[in-house]
Amino acid sequence: MFQKNKSGLTFLLSWFLVSNSWAIESGVTPQIVVTQLNDYLTFFYDGRNTKPTDPDNWLFGSALKLGIGSYAIHQGEKAIIYDTFLSVEHARWIRNYLEQIMGIKHITIVQSHWHLDHIAGNEIYKDRDIVSLKKTREIMKAKQAALEAGEEWGLPAINPMIAPNMVFDNRMDMYVGDLKIELHQFNIHSPDANLIYIPKDKILLAGDALEDTVTYMVSDHIPELPVHLKELQRLKAMDVEKIYPNHGNPDVIRNGGYKKTFIDATVNYITRMIQRSKDANFLQTSLEEIIGDSFQKSWVSLFEPYRAVHKMNLDLVQKYFKDKSLPDLGTSEDTAQCAYVDDFTQGFNIPCVKVDNIIYNAKLKIESNNTRFTLLDAQVSNVPPTAVCATFEQGVVTLPCVYVGRTNKLPVRLKPVNTEAGLAFDLEQ
Numbered sequence: 001m002f003q004k005n006k007s008g009l010t011f012l013l014s015w016f017l018v019s020n021s022w023a024i025e026s027g028v029t030p031q032i033v034v035t036q037l038n039d040y041l042t043f044f045y046d047g048r049n050t051k052p053t054d055p056d057n058w059l060f061g062s063a064l065k066l067g068i069g070s071y072a073i074h075q076g077e078k079a080i081i082y083d084t085f086l087s088v089e090h091a092r093w094i095r096n097y098l099e100q101i102m103g104i105k106h107i108t109i110v111q112s113h114w115h116l117d118h119i120a121g122n123e124i125y126k127d128r129d130i131v132s133l134k135k136t137r138e139i140m141k142a143k144q145a146a147l148e149a150g151e152e153w154g155l156p157a158i159n160p161m162i163a164p165n166m167v168f169d170n171r172m173d174m175y176v177g178d179l180k181i182e183l184h185q186f187n188i189h190s191p192d193a194n195l196i197y198i199p200k201d202k203i204l205l206a207g208d209a210l211e212d213t214v215t216y217m218v219s220d221h222i223p224e225l226p227v228h229l230k231e232l233q234r235l236k237a238m239d240v241e242k243i244y245p246n247h248g249n250p251d252v253i254r255n256g257g258y259k260k261t262f263i264d265a266t267v268n269y270i271t272r273m274i275q276r277s278k279d280a281n282f283l284q285t286s287l288e289e290i291i292g293d294s295f296q297k298s299w300v301s302l303f304e305p306y307r308a309v310h311k312m313n314l315d316l317v318q319k320y321f322k323d324k325s326l327p328d329l330g331t332s333e334d335t336a337q338c339a340y341v342d343d344f345t346q347g348f349n350i351p352c353v354k355v356d357n358i359i360y361n362a363k364l365k366i367e368s369n370n371t372r373f374t375l376l377d378a379q380v381s382n383v384p385p386t387a388v389c390a391t392f393e394q395g396v397v398t399l400p401c402v403y404v405g406r407t408n409k410l411p412v413r414l415k416p417v418n419t420e421a422g423l424a425f426d427l428e429q
């Protein structure tokens with residue numbers, strides 16, 4: 001609940017002032033709960049409270065039924081909002097809250113991906129900069145007529161559809177005051193997943209790349225599921241401590257967010273869905289049969305309406321793979337041991353290294369001679385490894401595989417050496 005505030009009257013007045021836009025309204029009444037996650041991160045959440053009489057469309061029957069959030073990253077009078085929510089009514093509510101209650105004057109929108117429940121409020125920010133991946137804008141422009149006619153996912157229509165006006169590819173940094181915000185492109189859930197990483201507190205805003213109870217598969221993107229799996233491993237190699245998704249359990253989000261095991265749960269779900277897709281009784285496979293172990297370990301939690309999402313996922317996966325040979329997804333051990341690095345000069349994270357039965361997460365940075373890595377950060381991991389870790393034996397750390405870029409898979413052996421600056425590792429060719 002947002003706190004009672006002396007400026008409540010101003011808040012109501014401004015509501016009417018901003019509400020004279022000509023966008024098509026969705027007919028939804030926002031019931032947004034506001035939670036301050038830390039001194040610069042605010043979480044807006046609505047949903048998991050629909051009535052049996054609500055229309056069965058993408059807004060009420062899907063997004064609100066499952067629950068949806070958006071995030072504002074703010075410092076002083078500036079804020080970045082990660083997604084404009086699922087209606088102009090919601091976007092107007094949040095904009096008013098930020099401006100009237102929190103005193104924010106400069107808002108920039110960052111879009112997580114093109115899906116309707118994330119862009120429907122853009123019209124409220126047509127006087128502000130809207131930043132997205134180049135691909136997000138391309139998809140939105142290609143689908144503009146369908147979105148405005150309510151023919152993409154059906155009604156309600158998004159009309160007018162306001163496209164992002166600032167685009168980038170792959171990576172970009174933004175600053176809110178002195179807080180660094182990294183934008184990273186992934187192909188997970190959709191080809192235009194733009195995830196926010198905040199290095200200061202190792203926070204990941206995951207958009208829809210990670211979803212609790214399970215990922216919501218969209219028919220356009222089913223052929224890319226094997227790519228999503230590889231990209232999830234690249235995501236796992238990032239140095240992340242707290243994960244905040246757009247669709248998740250609000251109690252988990254309000255209590256410190258998800259751990260990296262959220263990524264493992266997503267990998268397991270997609271992998272097992274594909275691997276079992278030719279089973280005779282596949283369409284009857286329950287959520288528990290696919291990821292019951294993730295529920296038991298509390299990596300994700302079962303929210304009953306996700307059974308309907310799972311059923312749609314089963315249909316989509318079976319329909320796509322029934323006439324095809326299954327892709328080689330590797331074993332989970334294979335993928336879990338891999339480290340990922342886009343560029344060796346930036347250093348890379350080792351997901352886990354086991355030394356004398358203690359598990360460490362570590363970051364290595366390469367030195368100028370290109371064969372020696374300095375250890376930047378090694379911490380004992382609180383999270384049990386989900387598969388085999390790299391090993392430290394007979395004086396050598398063996399990483400069975402490191403992905404350089406997204407495709408070149410190399411085995412790497414590192415020999416520890418003591419230097420003046422401390423422990424370092426030489427690459428064993």
Ligand SMILES: [Zn+2]
Binds near residue numbers: 189190208
């Ligand atoms: Zn989505």
